[in-house]
Amino acid sequence: xxxxxxxxxxxxxxxxxxxxxxxxxxxxxxxxxxxxxxxxxxxxxxxxxxxxxxxxxxxxxxxxxxxxxxxxxxxxxxxxxxxxxxxxxxxxxxxxxxxxxxxxxxxxxxxxxxxxxxxxxxxxxxxxxxxxxxxxxxxxxxxxxxxxxxxxxxxxxxxxxxxxxxxxxxxxxxxxxxxxxxxxxxxxxxxxxxxxxxxxxxxxxxxxxxxxxxxxxxxxxxxxxxxxxxxxxxxxxxxxxxxxxxxxxxxxxxxxxxxxxxxxxxxxxxxxxxxxxxxxxxxxxxxxxxxxxxxxxxxxxxxxxxxxxxxxxxxxxxxxxxxxxxxxxxxxxxxxxxxxxxxxxxxxxxxxxxxxxxxxxx
Ligand SMILES: [Zn+2]
Numbered sequence: 001x002x003x004x005x006x007x008x009x010x011x012x013x014x015x016x017x018x019x020x021x022x023x024x025x026x027x028x029x030x031x032x033x034x035x036x037x038x039x040x041x042x043x044x045x046x047x048x049x050x051x052x053x054x055x056x057x058x059x060x061x062x063x064x065x066x067x068x069x070x071x072x073x074x075x076x077x078x079x080x081x082x083x084x085x086x087x088x089x090x091x092x093x094x095x096x097x098x099x100x101x102x103x104x105x106x107x108x109x110x111x112x113x114x115x116x117x118x119x120x121x122x123x124x125x126x127x128x129x130x131x132x133x134x135x136x137x138x139x140x141x142x143x144x145x146x147x148x149x150x151x152x153x154x155x156x157x158x159x160x161x162x163x164x165x166x167x168x169x170x171x172x173x174x175x176x177x178x179x180x181x182x183x184x185x186x187x188x189x190x191x192x193x194x195x196x197x198x199x200x201x202x203x204x205x206x207x208x209x210x211x212x213x214x215x216x217x218x219x220x221x222x223x224x225x226x227x228x229x230x231x232x233x234x235x236x237x238x239x240x241x242x243x244x245x246x247x248x249x250x251x252x253x254x255x256x257x258x259x260x261x262x263x264x265x266x267x268x269x270x271x272x273x274x275x276x277x278x279x280x281x282x283x284x285x286x287x288x289x290x291x292x293x294x295x296x297x298x299x300x301x302x303x304x305x306x307x308x309x310x311x312x313x314x315x316x317x318x319x320x321x322x323x324x325x326x327x328x329x330x331x332x333x334x335x336x337x338x339x340x341x342x343x344x345x346x347x348x349x350x351x352x353x354x355x356x357x358x359x360x361x362x
Contacts, residue, residue: 001347002340004076009103009110010042012075016102019082020049027054029209031202036117038110046106046199048206051085052097057215058361061099061290062354064222066122066199066275068108068115069310072336073295074222075109076343077350078102090355093362099210104275105199112328114310114335115191122199123221123292124181124192124271126278133183133192134272141165142177143188146304147311150318172267178304179269187315189307192273200278207282217283218251218357219290221275222350224335225303227296230345232353234259235268235292237276244289251360252291252353293353295346298334306334 006012020026026049033044064078065071078100084090085098092098103109107117115121127133145162149155166174181192211217227233234256238244249257280288297303309331313324337343 001080001344004080004347005336005343006072006075008040009038009044009106010040012072012079012109013045013047013102016049016075016079016082016100017047019079019086020051020100022086023051023082025053026051027210029206031205033106033117033198036107038106039112040110042110044103044106044110046104046202046206047102048210049082049100049102050097050210051082051100052092053095054097056095056097058096058218059099059211059214059216060096060218060220060354060357060361061101061211061279062220062222063101063104063275065103065105065109066221067223067225067335068103068105068110069112069331069335070114070222070224071103071105071109072332073224073343073346074350075102077222077347077354080347080351081354084351090351090358093358096358096361098358099206101203101206104203111313112332113314114307114331115314116197116199118193118197119186119191119314120193120197121181121190122197123275124183124190124273125197125200126275126281127192127273129195133194134181136177136180136182136184138169138173138177139180139182139188139190140184142174143185146178146189146308147187147315150316175267176269179271181272187311189311203275203279204282207279211283211286214283214286216287216289216361217279218361219276219279219288220354220357221290221292223292223294224346225297225306226294229296229298230342231296232256232349233294233296235294237271237274237291238289244287247289247360248291251289251356257291290357293350295342295349297337297342303334306331309334
């Protein structure tokens with residue numbers, strides 16, 4: 001099972017496409033990111049695979065690598081899923097097809113960054129840019145404490161000041177400031193961008209090609225970094241109490257869908273511009289149910305230092321090669337731990353969750 005985990009974007013992409021070749025009745029749709037090459041000079045593509053009857057009315061859609069770096073775990077999962085369909089361990093119910101999208105954000109995947117080629121967090125980019133972008137004045141307060149420090153002394157002073165801010169403003173406000181998303185500081189964390197990004201348009205193209213005239217779409221956007229170590233953590237974005245939301249409860253368990261965990265006991269942030277909302281708008285009239293599903297990696301403080309490492313790798317020009325390698329390793333460990341138990345649990349649990357979604361459409 002551990003062989004499914006790749007060390008590079010190229011390796012992950014090749015394994016995914018090779019596994020797709022071994023599955024009957026697949027169609028592949030690859031889109032190349034123009035103007036950028038990967039970390040080893042490779043071309044960067046978002047690859048979508050449609051499996052099953054083209055006229056199937058119900059579709060399970062699973063995405064990997066919206067936050068590039070997090071794709072190392074979910075790429076392994078999607079490739080394992082393809083193999084399981086190929087060797088018939090997993091069977092698609094009649095009238096059900098599957099769409100897998102590999103490396104929604106291929107740039108981040110290749111460079112081991114969460115954000116895309118423009119430092120945009122794609123999971124905040126699906127808003128209507130013809131109207132004013134959502135304001136997040138709290139983020140502006142903590143931004144100088146989170147980003148920009150280059151020396152250990154400065155970082156320590158900032159960390160101290162940030163703790164002070166949290167003790168005054170409360171954890172709820174901290175998580176909202178950080179995770180709601182922000183549209184004003186382009187070099188900051190969880191920046192939603194000032195326009196629709198290439199990956200956003202590419203996903204719309206996938207929906208145009210594969211997801212029109214469907215009755216129902218079950219959607220999973222796989223992520224890592226939130227929740228208990230090695231365990232699935234569900235962020236369902238259907239309206240609580242709606243029939244779609246109840247369907248998610250039936251599919252994956254009400255306790256999981258209603259959980260309050262994952263934010264260190266704080267409320268769930270409001271989040272703007274989610275891929276979930278974007279894809280929902282791209283599939284027309286289809287009933288749309290699903291969730292972002294995370295696998296927990298490290299405690300929240302450490303996840304936040306992973307976000308900071310990601311930011312420094314992009315913007316801190318004073319980094320030595322050794323520091324750069326250390327930060328990369330830190331970011332990687334925060335979003336795709338090397339521990340084999342973690343890696344095995346993610347695959348097993350991820351396949352189980354996918355099968356439940358398939359059987360809910362039976
Ligand atoms: Zn994520």
